[in-house]
Amino acid sequence: QYPEFQLLQPQGAVWVSPGETLTLICSQTGFIPVGPTKWFKGSGSGRQLVYADVGSFPRVTRAVSGSYTDYTIHISDTRPEDAGIYHCVKFVKGSGADEEIRSGNGTVVSVSARPSAPSVSGPPSRAEPGPPVTFTCTSGGFCPRDIAVTWLKNGAKLPAPQPRVLPAHESVSYSVSSTVGVSLTAGDARSQLTCQIEHSTLPAPLRATYNLSDALRVPPRLRVDTAPAAPVALNESVTFTCHAEGFYPKDASLTWLENGTETNLGNPSPLAENPDGTYTLQSSLEVKATEQRNQSVFTCRVVHDSQPPVSANATLRIFQPSPEPGKDPTSLTSLFSSPALWIGLFLEKVLTAAFLLFLFLRNKA
Incomplete structure (x- = not known):
């Protein structure tokens, strides 16, 4: 029946995102019998009428209104429930109900969102090793709402709570947010x-x-290391070396203080990167061990990443040599502080006075 009539539905499958406009193509050629052409979703007795020239179909319009050969339609504001198989069907007028004579091959429509590239955000400011720090991963444009999120640190999976998918109600598109706590080292x-x-x-x-x-x-x-080790000889050259080790990031400044006053005598070495990615900074300070510097405190102060300064100290101690033999002031002091010495001197004075008194009395007689 109607051998010259052809109904063409060329699209095998169409993929569309929620909210977009779906276009379904259908055309007719050859001898076109009188009767309507309609669009259906599904097949059999349960199929759903999608479009006909007669009726109300708010989201569906014909691409070429009034055409007898082009029955392409547009479905606007596509929704997840629009997914399915669509058929373009030709009917002819009958004495009673219209008779179906041709059905297109069918177009499989998939409705799913194109997810956005995820992004990961960290803490608002840098954190030190210790308590867990929260990181958040977000993305959007998913449909359906079944979304799985996995966190990895250097390729190893981390435990994390279930992601949060919004909105909670049915929607044409969903977003996801996932958080994980990481203890930094x-x-x-x-x-x-x-x-x-x-x-x-x-x-x-x-x-x-x-x-x-x-x-x-x-x-x-x-x-802070001292070379040579304290105590040192008077007027000897002493080198203090400050080691600031294992810090990150590399922004750090080092200054020397002598008894609380800054000195510009330091000799810093180039910043060195450690195998684990942290940094080490070293500076040396050379001073002369003068008598005035005995017990002086030399301080290495480091300001790192705009944080409060940290300090380390070393004290210059000068070695006092022992007196020459026979000139030990300690021995003399001990001698004069002896009670026996004072008793002897007292007895000497008494005997001398007695002898003088004896001579006086004898001459008088």
């Missing part, structure tokens, strides 16, 4: 955090990475 200057999102519409997981160095602060460890 000094070695995380070279670590990466990865947020991985899986969804039924994605051929491969979406990933976003975060360099933990952007969130890390490791304070310096300070120590």
Whole structure:
């Protein structure tokens, strides 16, 4: 019946995002019998009428209004429930109900959102190793709402609570937010955090990475070495060396103080990077061990990453040599403080006075 009539529905499958306009193509050629052409979703007795020239279909319009050969339609504001198989069907006028004579091959319509690239945010300011720090991964444009999020640190999976998917009610598009707590270590200057999102519409997981160095602060460890070791001889040259070790980021300044007053005599070495990505800064201060400097305190002060300064001290102690033999002031002091000496001197005075009195009395007689 109607061998010259052809009904063409060329689209095998169409993929569309929620909110977009879906276009379904249908055309007719050859001898076109009198009767309507309609669009249906599904097949069999349960199929749903999508468009006909007669009736109200608020979201559906014909691409070429009034055409007898082009029955392409547009479905606006596409929704997840619009997914299915659509058929373009030709009817002819009958004495009673219209008779179906042709049906298109069908177009499979998939409605799923194109997710946005995820992004990972860290703490508002740098954090030191210790308590967990919160990181958040966000993305949007998902449909349906089944979304899986995995956190990885240097490729190893981290435990994390279930992601939050919004809105809670039915929607044409969903967003996801996931948080994870990470305890930073000094070695995380070279670590990466990865947020991985899986969804039924994605051929491969979406990933976003975060360099933990952007969130890390490791304070310096300070120590001051003295060469030669104290105490030192008078007028000897002494070198104090300050080591600021294992800090991150590399922004640090080092100054020397002598008894609380800054000195510009320091000789800093170039900043050195450690294997774990932290840094070490070293500075030497050479002074002469004068008598006035005995017990002087030399302070190494480091300001790191705009934080309050940290300090380490060393005290200059000068060695006092022993007196020459026979000139030991300690021995003389001990001698004059002896009670026997004072008793002897007292007896000497008494005997001398008695002898003088004896001579006086004898001459008088």
